[in-house]
Amino acid sequence: SQQGEEDPQALSIQEGENATMNCSYKTSINNLQWYRQNSGRGLVHLILIRSNEREKHSGRLRVTLDTSKKSSSLLITASRAADTASYFCATLGRGSSNTGKLIFGQGTTLQVKP
Amino acid sequence: GAVVSQHPSRVICKSGTSVKIECRSLDFQATTMFWYRQFPKQSLMLMATSNEGSKATYEQGVEKDKFLINHASLTLSTLTVTSAHPEDSSFYICSARDPGTPLPASGDTQYFGPGTRLTVL
Numbered sequence A: 001s002q003q004g005e006e007d008p009q010a011l012s013i014q015e016g017e018n019a020t021m022n023c024s025y026k027t028s029i030n031n032l033q034w035y036r037q038n039s040g041r042g043l044v045h046l047i048l049i050r051s052n053e054r055e056k057h058s059g060r061l062r063v064t065l066d067t068s069k070k071s072s073s074l075l076i077t078a079s080r081a082a083d084t085a086s087y088f089c090a091t092l093g094r095g096s097s098n099t100g101k102l103i104f105g106q107g108t109t110l111q112v113k114p
Numbered sequence B: 001g002a003v004v005s006q007h008p009s010r011v012i013c014k015s016g017t018s019v020k021i022e023c024r025s026l027d028f029q030a031t032t033m034f035w036y037r038q039f040p041k042q043s044l045m046l047m048a049t050s051n052e053g054s055k056a057t058y059e060q061g062v063e064k065d066k067f068l069i070n071h072a073s074l075t076l077s078t079l080t081v082t083s084a085h086p087e088d089s090s091f092y093i094c095s096a097r098d099p100g101t102p103l104p105a106s107g108d109t110q111y112f113g114p115g116t117r118l119t120v121l
Helices: none
Strands: A005-007 A010-014 A019-024 A029-037 A043-050 A055-058 A061-066 A071-076 A085-093 A102-104 A108-113 B004-007 B010-013 B019-025 B032-038 B044-051 B067-073 B076-081 B090-097 B110-112 B116-120
Touching: A005 A085, A010 A019, A019 A108, A029 A061, A029 A071, A043 A055, A043 A061, A043 A071, A043 B110, A071 A085, A102 B044, B004 B090, B010 B019, B019 B032, B019 B090, B019 B116, B032 B067, B032 B076, B044 B067, B076 B090
Parallel strands: A010 A108, B010 B116
Antiparallel strands: A005 A019, A019 A071, A029 A043, A029 A085, A055 A061, A061 A071, A085 A102, A085 A108, B004 B019, B019 B076, B032 B044, B032 B090, B067 B076, B090 B110, B090 B116
């Protein structure tokens, strides 16, 4: 079952602008991950944030996690046309550490115009 | 990073035939692999968890007799769509966990295959 809700569903920005995507979830988590998917391709792991972390950076990516609100955000700074893709959050439930079972959000489609 | 491959990348078949999709971990051994399906412009839906040497665990609503999963080795899991129908047309993606690091870290990251586009006519 899908538990994640992401907003916006679609986002269109100009190159150089920042893009922010949000994800909400319903159950207690071990960690939350963000993935990227180019059209018709597999998923690429971007960044993971654990439940006891509040913020994490990786290059132009910044992820925040608010477990009290059960939400996370992904910020892509200084966007490039090559960032055009769909972005998904995925949660590893607190009871799923042994199975590794991820639950994916609905995704945000990002278009970066050159 | 770890690489997961899928074969074939695309398949077109007639209604009523069976189609086998392979998922391989190329540079690590995966005791657990996952199978997802994804409809156009939608998210990934977990179908089943494939465990090496044991029966797969199917998600609610997924017919195990329709979607046969075999995980016969630590580097290969197969998904067979039996008696395929047009409504089975979808993008099927597998992923694998690398157990090389101790729990819970090994549950943290999955490596995804490039996906298989199935079209049933």
